[in-house]
Amino acid sequence: MLKWVLVVVLLVLVTGLLRPGTARRLRLGRLPGDLAFRFRGQSYHFPFATTVLISVLAWLILRSL
Incomplete structure (x- = not known):
């Protein structure tokens, strides 16, 4: 659990x-x-379209993991 928190914090940074x-x-x-x-x-x-695009890309990346 701590690894995921660290990964999320680093990704946001x-x-x-x-x-x-x-x-x-x-x-x-x-x-x-x-x-x-x-x-x-x-x-x-x-930025409605940009938000949708980034959400779909993030979903695809997380889905492939």
Whole structure:
């Protein structure tokens, strides 16, 4: 059990550190189905399609293990 907790913590840490660069290269957050708009000077971003894509990829990876 402790190994899985350690793996999850490390995965979250690495993902958090690499996310901005990786998102820029893979154009995540700009897929069709992702909503981004400005309202009263504030930017709002709702990455629906990116969330579904990442969820499916994570499911496939975990399913193959």
